[in-house]
Amino acid sequence: MIKILVAGFKGKMGATATKMVLNHDQFELVGVLDPFEEKGNLNELIEYPTINVPIFKTKEAVLSVQPDVWIDFTIPAVAYENTRFAIEHNISPVVGTTGLTEEQLAELTDRSKELQVGGLIAPNFAVGAVLMMQFAQKAAEYFPDVEIIELHHDNKRDAPSGTAIKTAEMMSEVRAKKKQGHPEEEELIEGARGADFDGMKIHSVRLPGLIAHQQVQFGGIGEGLTIRHDSYDRSSFMTGVALGCEKVVHLEKLVYGLENLL
Amino acid sequence: MIKILVAGFKGKMGATATKMVLNHDQFELVGVLDPFEEKGNLNELIEYPTINVPIFKTKEAVLSVQPDVWIDFTIPAVAYENTRFAIEHNISPVVGTTGLTEEQLAELTDRSKELQVGGLIAPNFAVGAVLMMQFAQKAAEYFPDVEIIELHHDNKRDAPSGTAIKTAEMMSEVRAKKKQGHPEEEELIEGARGADFDGMKIHSVRLPGLIAHQQVQFGGIGEGLTIRHDSYDRSSFMTGVALGCEKVVHLEKLVYGLENLL
Amino acid sequence: MIKILVAGFKGKMGATATKMVLNHDQFELVGVLDPFEEKGNLNELIEYPTINVPIFKTKEAVLSVQPDVWIDFTIPAVAYENTRFAIEHNISPVVGTTGLTEEQLAELTDRSKELQVGGLIAPNFAVGAVLMMQFAQKAAEYFPDVEIIELHHDNKRDAPSGTAIKTAEMMSEVRAKKKQGHPEEEELIEGARGADFDGMKIHSVRLPGLIAHQQVQFGGIGEGLTIRHDSYDRSSFMTGVALGCEKVVHLEKLVYGLENLL
Amino acid sequence: MIKILVAGFKGKMGATATKMVLNHDQFELVGVLDPFEEKGNLNELIEYPTINVPIFKTKEAVLSVQPDVWIDFTIPAVAYENTRFAIEHNISPVVGTTGLTEEQLAELTDRSKELQVGGLIAPNFAVGAVLMMQFAQKAAEYFPDVEIIELHHDNKRDAPSGTAIKTAEMMSEVRAKKKQGHPEEEELIEGARGADFDGMKIHSVRLPGLIAHQQVQFGGIGEGLTIRHDSYDRSSFMTGVALGCEKVVHLEKLVYGLENLL
CATH class of the missing domain: 3.30.360.10 (Dihydrodipicolinate Reductase; domain 2)
Incomplete structure (x- = not known):
């Protein structure tokens, strides 16, 4: 089982990713992250009445559940910080947030090589x-x-x-x-x-x-x-997100573009 | 069985029509017409060694075999003469020759109504x-x-x-x-x-x-x-030619365009 | 403009029909019907904040707005009563509710002929x-x-x-x-x-x-x-419902099956 | 320019291959082979009135024109002998004849490795x-x-x-x-x-x-x-035959199956 965190779990893509992780045989959802959510557990939200998973407000708090993979569907500024944080704590990022700069991508890739942490940033997960x-x-x-x-x-x-x-x-x-x-x-x-x-x-x-x-x-x-x-549907991206989660744990650096995993 | 004559039986379309008639359950090939062919029977030609069907050199000679339908894949000048001749001798024309003038078409249609002879002229038999x-x-x-x-x-x-x-x-x-x-x-x-x-x-x-x-x-x-x-192939026209032969014998005038028989 | 009532406006199909009527150039939504809805106007509902259209609780109350067409997406028992009521009050029914019996269909058709009221019952509006x-x-x-x-x-x-x-x-x-x-x-x-x-x-x-x-x-x-x-989507039915509304006002009896209007 | 010989040039596939070579910018037809053809040059045949290319009756005679590639569409027994002969004389075989045994294939492959001669045997050239x-x-x-x-x-x-x-x-x-x-x-x-x-x-x-x-x-x-x-047509195989001719001259052994060149 791969232990997964989802950052940005309340957006359209993040919510779809959350459901995908919950429904996947090989994945365990160990936490979700949103600094603005007041509730502390998914089971307090109307959409997930029976799902006992902690909601974290800070990225540091996430470390308590030791995820293997960090799925990120946030905004560019946050995604950059999150991805660096994940790499530095040996969590493999799978990032769908678009809009990172070339400099940010280069820096994150270098850092991942140093630390030998796999990861994926992809503008298109189909x-x-x-x-x-x-x-x-x-x-x-x-x-x-x-x-x-x-x-x-x-x-x-x-x-x-x-x-x-x-x-x-x-x-x-x-x-x-x-x-x-x-x-x-x-x-x-x-x-x-x-x-x-x-x-x-x-x-x-x-x-x-x-x-x-x-x-x-x-x-x-x-x-x-x-x-x-x-x-036919935005949900088609989830096949690629799932694939990314399976593959990144075996990589030793960050790659850009889903095509490099196929 | 519908008794059929093919005029222009040596051209590409005429030859295909001849074979279609020979292979069709409901049709009997009673003659072919070509003023320039020297042989008098299909069985003298290398393509039809076993087919005993007379080759006529004049349209008048055709009358001896009393066809029901006259398939015409000749040239415009000949087709016009042939079609008028067929109508006037109570033979239903099925004409694929293109290039008849509007006046010719109008005249032939009028004549067919007077004599209550069915027929079809079609630029496209597909x-x-x-x-x-x-x-x-x-x-x-x-x-x-x-x-x-x-x-x-x-x-x-x-x-x-x-x-x-x-x-x-x-x-x-x-x-x-x-x-x-x-x-x-x-x-x-x-x-x-x-x-x-x-x-x-x-x-x-x-x-x-x-x-x-x-x-x-x-x-x-x-x-x-x-x-x-x-x-996929020019032979597709033959479904329409066969359909024309079946239908014209029940018509009481000449129609223009296969669409009017469908 | 064709004046239209929608019965069963809160179900999936009825709600889609309501929106279609609201968006159609040639149609005017003059009322909706649901015996269990407490509110009296669409503008009191969260989905339709700006739409001033009365919500009726009984079929008799509908007569006050004199609809030309009665769209019905209710349940079979109700649909039968509604359709008969519409016909008898010179409102053309367009019924998508499935499950009417052959006897009911025959009786409704007879009644429509007597009164020369057009209508449509269709199991499939695609x-x-x-x-x-x-x-x-x-x-x-x-x-x-x-x-x-x-x-x-x-x-x-x-x-x-x-x-x-x-x-x-x-x-x-x-x-x-x-x-x-x-x-x-x-x-x-x-x-x-x-x-x-x-x-x-x-x-x-x-x-x-x-x-x-x-x-x-x-x-x-x-x-x-x-x-x-x-x-691709259930909404495809709405093209047929709209077509039905346009056509039934010119009919003089009830027809069964959209194919009879095409 | 790649110098090419076609063995079995009178069969359906061989004739199509011959035409392909004649029409290809990068290929030169230096000879064709058929032990039963009496004529000595393609220009004596009705199909190729203007093509001055020698017709050989024995495989040994072929050596005089020093082909780079030997296209073979003959029969299995002949194809085996031809392919071995070509390899041993540093001519790259491109063989479409089907029916060689596994032993023959293994032997020919071994021989090609020893002599470092490229070649292709393919049951399907599409x-x-x-x-x-x-x-x-x-x-x-x-x-x-x-x-x-x-x-x-x-x-x-x-x-x-x-x-x-x-x-x-x-x-x-x-x-x-x-x-x-x-x-x-x-x-x-x-x-x-x-x-x-x-x-x-x-x-x-x-x-x-x-x-x-x-x-x-x-x-x-x-x-x-x-x-x-x-x-749509048997001629589709020729794209693969041409590709084979281009590639084999750069290989150092015989390969089986077009898929190994793509």
Whole structure:
């Protein structure tokens, strides 16, 4: 059993992480942290009537329960302090808070190496999305003909999505240069062939009902290869958080990005 | 059994039609027509060693075998003469030759009504494609949010495809006016949101390996409806030709467009 | 503007319907009904602080606001009484409550014809799902080769889904009899070819993350036609409820099943 | 430029390979081999009127043109002799002939190591299919919930396909043991849940029009990941043959299976 603390347990992500830890066979929730919560135990809160787990108000108090892993979904300033504190007390951090600076990341990584404490900081915990990008990059080595179709709800303003652009960047690193489509192709209506990213085409679909989906479609002589990720719900991040908790206890330094654990 | 003649039996489409008739339970091939073929019977040709069917050189000669249906895959000038001849001799034409003029079509239709002879002239015999367009039009009455993704091999020059534009036109007739996507949407890379057709978006994918595919994707609150047609091979037209042969013998006039038989 | 009353406004479906009516351009919410609610106006409830709409405790009291349409998401016994009351007072019912008996339905329909009052009772208000079934039935006339793949979350116990079976039944009514697949096909592992329904195959996929999806896939010579419905959320029913409200005011009798309005 | 010989250039695969070499920028066709062909140069054959390339009748004669790579699509007995001959004369073999015995493979591999000659023997040259299997195996480490849907034309007799079973085997090696679906799931019609392979489900669709397609679908909390391969045409193998030719000249031993080059 891995003993886990959750900092920021009252936010949307922190609350989901708390529930994930409670429901996981291999994990034991040994405490939660929130300086502004007046109650002292989860069982005093309406959401967790039967869960006997202490609520800590200071990071020092956490040490009494000796966690192995420190899950952090707080705010950047707090996350930095918390992560350094965890590393220095031999607790492996799993941090989903975004917004740490490059200097902070470098310093935390150095400190973790000195102390040989594993940890993970990740802006994106969606295992499926990370695998999609890795597979797309691998396939782009062999199939330079590739187009991305990304599909989102119509409340999204930007097109293409950040994930589509990141995927295209990753493929661009390994793909043989090529401009997609017929050399003399002609758009009868402007925009039909989509956005051009280094010769690859990206198409952005926006429809009500959709959530967040991406399809990377490769074509070769007589064949096609398609990799698709569907994200239906924010809860999808929890597979990655759980994976992080399992892996960090075996690492000897802090790593940045879930892709480095897959 | 429906007795069938095939005119233009040596062209690509005509040859495919000839084989379809030979393989169909309900059809009997009673003759083929080609003014330039020297042989007098299919069994003298290397492709049809065991098929005892007369090859006619003139349309008048065809009357000896009294066909019910006249399949025509010739050239426009010939097709017009053939179709009129068929109607006037009570043979139902099924014509896939494209390029007849509006005047010719009007005249042939009038003549067919006078003589109460059924017939079909169709520029497109792909039943699946026609159904896709009909279904898309129907769904557009209820779901104004719709985007088209059409995917073709990368030898295709034009984008969007003719089928995509025709589908959009058909939806436009019944769809409530609406501009797809977020009112303030922004393209980070030009073209990401595709071609705009009357507020609907069309995306054209071009990849080697692909043949001819189209997906019409509707979105509503909490749901999606997708209609997709995949064309793998020219032989797909034969389902429509066979359907035409079955239906024309029950009609009392010439109709234009397979959609009017579905 | 269509004036609408919602009965059962505190249940999950009723609350969603209430919000839909409030957000719809063409609809005016003139009242809600719940015999057990003590408050007299929606603006006294925490969910609707600014909505000034009366809460009625009896169906008779509703008449004071003269609704055109009576949306009903109550329980069967109540729904029957409510529907009869609405018809007899020239209010068009739109009823989503399931569980009315055949006798009740017959009696209500007769009464509606006598009084020439339009109405709708529907067990399923998902427009997309109904269209999928209608399109599948239409396509089955031309393509006897069809398989259904239905995909649901893995909390679902039954396979195939009710929708898959209903779709197969509808196709069976019009499809030429045919046993799918190679006449001498062999299952190397039992069940590979799925469930057999009148010669059509149905495949049930169960995975976490999925919600409720169905794909009806047709094959013809050289082509394929696929119709897919994705249901992401219960809110999808509201498109159908809204459509029902718009249509019933033009009807002269009660109809059963949303498909009869499409 | 890599200098290439094609043995078995008159068979279906060999002819396709010959054309691929002729069309490839980096390859030079220096000869073809067939003991039964009477003509001495490709330009004497009707298919290659302008291609001046010698046709050899014996493997010894081939040495005169000093090929770098020996593509072999012959029969097992010949392929074994050819491959040994190539290795012993410092020509890298790329062998698609199936049916070599394990002993032959072991002997050829040993010989290649001694002489430090690279080579490839592969039963399957479809790069896309091999990547699909590799990606599926990788994803199965993180997502134990997975089902395979494989779709083929209805002339196929066996279900599931060999590729589906091989994919399931590869996933089984790394996947946490789990029985797919609800623990108390019930089939209302037998076979609905597909074939069971070590707790994973496989569904086999058979429809006219389809060629060879496979979809490996993973589900996690709130997300899905899908990997799909579409094979439209035998020509898809040529991407792998070309890749093999490029890679073998840098190897120092014979490898078995295209997956070991990706």
